[in-house]
Amino acid sequence: DSGVTQTPKHLITATGQRVTLRCSPRSGDLSVYWYQQSLDQGLQFLIQYYNGEERAKGNILERFSAQQFPDLHSELNLSSLELGDSALYFCASSVAGVHNNEQFFGPGTRLTVL
């Protein structure tokens, strides 16, 4: 158990819909990262927050957005969903905001868009 929790574990929805994925980092970790893992694209970095502020942005679509709240939990919002958004979404946390600190990954949320 990494100490990072993600909810829900599974999500099934339809094209055009909007969903919210939630992540609680390990106690004491200030950084939260979001990743997408699909069969054809591998692990893709989406975005990083550090202590409530956006720190780095990766291959995140404009239809996707994220935020980190004062209690340090984070949410990833996916809207106007398409079939290609079906993937595993991982959240990770680390102590500091510097890239490549040891990151602790959650169990992931599996999103299926029908």
Added chain:
Amino acid sequence: LAKTTQPISMDSYEGQEVNITCSHNNIATNDYITWYQQFPSQGPRFIIQGYKTKVTNEVASLFIPADRKSSTLSLPRVSLSDTAVYYCLVGVPLGSARQLTFGSGTQLTVLP
């Protein structure tokens, strides 16, 4: 376009040493190289991290040449439970910023 590449798959036998190499020819100057292990339907798990030369911990060693354009993860005496996908993670320059980039992953299969 800079890429972070790894062999797609490797087979080994129990008790052997396994070396997996990642090529990252455009790594950001101040970034570390980090390796993760992933089992099916689980999140990646940290193995080891280094900046240059050699780093060793209780489970693996990491070799990084002076130009830092590649790195080699070494797993000593693998067991069946080491069967997993192994990823390298580096930061690459993207304009004035840096972007975290995973390698494509190497499926290691350990045979009895």
